[in-house]
Amino acid sequence: MATYFMTRVSCRRIAALLLAALALISSRATSASGPPPPPPPPPPAVTAVVYAGHLIDGVSNSVRSNVTIVIEGDRIREVRDGRASVPGAEVVDLSEFTVLPGLIDCHTHVTMQIGRDQLLNSLIHRNADLALTASVYARRTLLAGFTTIRDLGSSGFVDISLRDAINSGTISGPRMFAATRLIGIIGGHGDTGGIREDLLPDPDYRSGIITGPEDGARAVRYAVKYGADVIKIAATGGVLSLADSGSGQQLTLAEMKAIVDAAHLLDRKVAAHAHGAAGIKDALRAGVSSIEHGSYLDDEAISLFKQHGAYLVPTIIAGKTVENAAKIPGFFPPAIQAKAATIGPLIQNAFARAYKGGVKIAFGTDAGVYPHGQNAKEFEYMVEAGMPPMEAILAATRSAADLLDQSANVGSVQRGRYADLIAVRGDPVTDIKLLQNVSFVMKAGRIYKRDGKPVLH
Numbered sequence: 001m002a003t004y005f006m007t008r009v010s011c012r013r014i015a016a017l018l019l020a021a022l023a024l025i026s027s028r029a030t031s032a033s034g035p036p037p038p039p040p041p042p043p044p045a046v047t048a049v050v051y052a053g054h055l056i057d058g059v060s061n062s063v064r065s066n067v068t069i070v071i072e073g074d075r076i077r078e079v080r081d082g083r084a085s086v087p088g089a090e091v092v093d094l095s096e097f098t099v100l101p102g103l104i105d106c107h108t109h110v111t112m113q114i115g116r117d118q119l120l121n122s123l124i125h126r127n128a129d130l131a132l133t134a135s136v137y138a139r140r141t142l143l144a145g146f147t148t149i150r151d152l153g154s155s156g157f158v159d160i161s162l163r164d165a166i167n168s169g170t171i172s173g174p175r176m177f178a179a180t181r182l183i184g185i186i187g188g189h190g191d192t193g194g195i196r197e198d199l200l201p202d203p204d205y206r207s208g209i210i211t212g213p214e215d216g217a218r219a220v221r222y223a224v225k226y227g228a229d230v231i232k233i234a235a236t237g238g239v240l241s242l243a244d245s246g247s248g249q250q251l252t253l254a255e256m257k258a259i260v261d262a263a264h265l266l267d268r269k270v271a272a273h274a275h276g277a278a279g280i281k282d283a284l285r286a287g288v289s290s291i292e293h294g295s296y297l298d299d300e301a302i303s304l305f306k307q308h309g310a311y312l313v314p315t316i317i318a319g320k321t322v323e324n325a326a327k328i329p330g331f332f333p334p335a336i337q338a339k340a341a342t343i344g345p346l347i348q349n350a351f352a353r354a355y356k357g358g359v360k361i362a363f364g365t366d367a368g369v370y371p372h373g374q375n376a377k378e379f380e381y382m383v384e385a386g387m388p389p390m391e392a393i394l395a396a397t398r399s400a401a402d403l404l405d406q407s408a409n410v411g412s413v414q415r416g417r418y419a420d421l422i423a424v425r426g427d428p429v430t431d432i433k434l435l436q437n438v439s440f441v442m443k444a445g446r447i448y449k450r451d452g453k454p455v456l457h
């Protein structure tokens with residue numbers, strides 16, 4: 001009762017104050033001299049300075065030493081040589097560490113985690129279940145040093161809700177660029193196979209299942225309407241789908257062209273899942289921006305990559321993971337087991353061949369096929385396949401940012417970019433495995449991990 005009374009009183013007081021303020025504003029607005037000019041904005045405050053013992057800046061190929069990164073709010077204001085002090089700013093001393101831009105994974109599924117009984121789980125788990133586990137996986141990904149992800153395929157728009165919850169600060173996770181549903185054919189990678197036909201409704205463009213170019217355009221517009229930042233297509237079959245060959249082409253060239261055209265009109269890029277060479281090549285001819293996996297790529301595909309300026313997103317770790325899982329009896333149903341054992345081992349060699357052939361590489365892992373948070377193991381596999389460590393790092397910073405059209409915001413430590421920084425002890429250029437053990441994570445000026453321990457928000 002007392003609380004109710006006090007609330008009434010304070011409401012009245014606030015209302016009276018508001019009326020007085022409005023009266024003041026209207027009297028000023030109607031006075032002959034006009035409204036006074038707005039006061040100049042206060043000078044922006046430097047919020048933090050980071051002392052980096054060494055810096056890999058995501059721009060150059062060399063490692064800088066003894067650098068100060070000046071941070072203003074969520075962005076980098078300045079990168080200076082030496083140790084500069086700024087009064088009033090929080091000091092983050094990483095002088096014992098190598099600092100890098102926050103890493104970017106161009107191929108994740110943060111709303112999924114592949115395991116046994118995949119088909120059964122897809123029938124049991126509600127979108128709310130997916131969202132709750134996704135919030136854990138997103139945080140794990142961020143704490144592993146990945147401050148930006150391109151999430152390539154989710155159901156029920158869980159990815160969009162997750163992205164928005166992260167952007168609003170409700171939960172901790174990487175900044176996300178999300179694809180919503182994968183677009184593919186009836187019975188193909190992305191359709192749910194292996195279920196009695198009378199138990200599930202026939203899917204349509206709203207579930208990403210299309211027939212014909214017009215339907216492809218419809219699926220793109222529908223995905224963008226509900227929040228897609230990027231479009232993902234299945235140019236070929238997939239390892240983890242039940243009812244296809246895994247590598248055979250699925251979408252026609254005409255369908256892929258229509259999808260790419262519709263996406264470009266809406267300012268979205270297209271990423272193509274593709275294993276077999278025919279599907280890889282038609283996807284490149286259709287104008288996709290990246291090929292995911294690329295397992296059976298050949299010389300003609302390599303020249304098409306270069307001709308179109310498209311990236312390969314390798315996902316070697318996913319290939320290794322399914323190859324190993326195929327050796328565990330009963331882990332996959334027989335149809336998937338056979339594909340996993342055949343296609344999995346090809347991916348690392350495909351990457352090596354593409355890299356040597358001069359194809360642009362953007363870092364991506366297919367997180368969700370392997371446990372979330374182990375994304376940085378991909379670096380080790382890239383280096384093992386012949387890519388120098390610095391180039392592997394640039395694939396996850398400069399090149400990944402370029403593929404995402406986000407070079408002005410992420411992927412480098414320079415003026416104007418988000419203050420997305422990670423740090424490791426030692427020199428990752430001589431030991432790339434160090435990236436699997438990130439000590440410090442900052443995203444948009446906020447620290448999420450310090451001294452190897454998560455910081456609670």
Ligand SMILES: [Zn+2]
Pocket residue numbers: 107108109152153366
């Ligand atoms: Zn994938």
